[in-house]
Amino acid sequence: MPVLPRLAAPPAPSVRRAPPSLPPPRPPPPPPGYCSSSWNIRRPSPRGPLATAAEAPRGGALPEPEERDPFFLAALHAARLRDQESRRPDPLFIDPYAAVLLSYDVGHQDMDLVSQAVPCPDYYRLATRYIDDKLQNLIHSSENIRQIVLLTDGMDTRPYRLTWPRLSVVYNVSPGGVFNAATQQLRGTGAKVSRNCVLLHTPFESPDLQDSLCKNGFNGNRLSLWVLQGLPLFTPTSLENLLLVISNLAMKGSIFIGEVPHFSDWTAPMDMGSEQDKLENLFFTRGFQVSFEHYENIAKGVGLNLAPPGEQRGRVLFVAEQLRFSDAQMESFRMHFERMEEDADEEGFEEL
Numbered sequence: 001m002p003v004l005p006r007l008a009a010p011p012a013p014s015v016r017r018a019p020p021s022l023p024p025p026r027p028p029p030p031p032p033g034y035c036s037s038s039w040n041i042r043r044p045s046p047r048g049p050l051a052t053a054a055e056a057p058r059g060g061a062l063p064e065p066e067e068r069d070p071f072f073l074a075a076l077h078a079a080r081l082r083d084q085e086s087r088r089p090d091p092l093f094i095d096p097y098a099a100v101l102l103s104y105d106v107g108h109q110d111m112d113l114v115s116q117a118v119p120c121p122d123y124y125r126l127a128t129r130y131i132d133d134k135l136q137n138l139i140h141s142s143e144n145i146r147q148i149v150l151l152t153d154g155m156d157t158r159p160y161r162l163t164w165p166r167l168s169v170v171y172n173v174s175p176g177g178v179f180n181a182a183t184q185q186l187r188g189t190g191a192k193v194s195r196n197c198v199l200l201h202t203p204f205e206s207p208d209l210q211d212s213l214c215k216n217g218f219n220g221n222r223l224s225l226w227v228l229q230g231l232p233l234f235t236p237t238s239l240e241n242l243l244l245v246i247s248n249l250a251m252k253g254s255i256f257i258g259e260v261p262h263f264s265d266w267t268a269p270m271d272m273g274s275e276q277d278k279l280e281n282l283f284f285t286r287g288f289q290v291s292f293e294h295y296e297n298i299a300k301g302v303g304l305n306l307a308p309p310g311e312q313r314g315r316v317l318f319v320a321e322q323l324r325f326s327d328a329q330m331e332s333f334r335m336h337f338e339r340m341e342e343d344a345d346e347e348g349f350e351e352l
Contacts, residue, residue, distance in 0.1 A: 220328025
């Protein structure tokens with residue numbers, strides 16, 4: 001990956017930032033093409049399991065059409081695109097599990113309802129190939145990155161189709177209902193993570209994502225790699241809140257890669273340059289140094305002719321580095337200094 005230019009890290013605030021809450025399990029009725037969502041500010045005290053071990057999928061079939069929400073349909077649409085790409089004579093990637101996720105009663109009419117939820121096929125193919133390559137290069141070139149957090153639509157099959165270094169822990173953050181249905185459908189297909197690795201799921205609906213990941217074993221004193229593709233984010237505020245959670249959790253030097261969806265709030269009269277400027281400022285205010293990758297450059301590398309630029313609907317590929325210390329690091333520093341002060345007090349008492 002290209003070396004990111006060094007920028008001065010934003011000063012660490014004296015009071016650590018409180019993580020935002022996540023949206024309710026079901027979104028409000030969607031507008032044409034998809035739905036909007038906001039991050040819930042309330043934190044209800046009763047909640048179910050924080051995470052689910054996902055080493056071996058279990059269960060039955062996908063929900064009936066009337067039970068499917070926009071999140072579910074969007075995930076199916078993405079799975080169909082991955083299946084179509086896998087069947088091409090010269091595919092950019094192969095997803096052997098995408099076809100399994102497509103139930104028999106899912107027709108193209110259902111897919112058309114959510115065609116706006118993911119980019120056009122060419123851009124989706126490029127983004128998936130780019131993220132796959134970047135992710136694999138990062139984890140296999142570093143002996144210290146063994147925590148991977150996938151922020152997905154719930155049907156992302158990367159945990160099963162990519163290889164992970166020994167002792168890796170892969171956290172999947174996605175809509176709980178979609179993830180559960182996908183793991184049920186994959187039962188008996190041989191979909192497993194690499195040997196001596198573990199896959200854990202944290203529902204996107206968790207009232208406190210930061211707390212859920214920590215209780216599930218995430219360690220802010222170790223490097224981590226975060227990957228964003230498909231997680232339902234519909235406003236700049238939802239992205240900003242997600243960046244706050246990651247900034248609190250990720251150790252300094254951790255990497256965040258992926259695809260930022262297009263936000264309708266930023267459409268007019270903004271061009272791509274000004275949109276990326278706003279994104280860069282948004283990342284930097286949350287402690288990340290970010291660089292962007294253009295789809296056209298990736299397309300040239302794989303010999304793909306792209307549709308007109310407008311077809312990508314403003315989506316952006318990015319690589320970002322965490323410049324701040326995580327909450328766990330700050331707590332470790334605090335405890336270290338307290339011990340030093342206690343030792344100094346004891347030595348002074350002995351001298352007296």
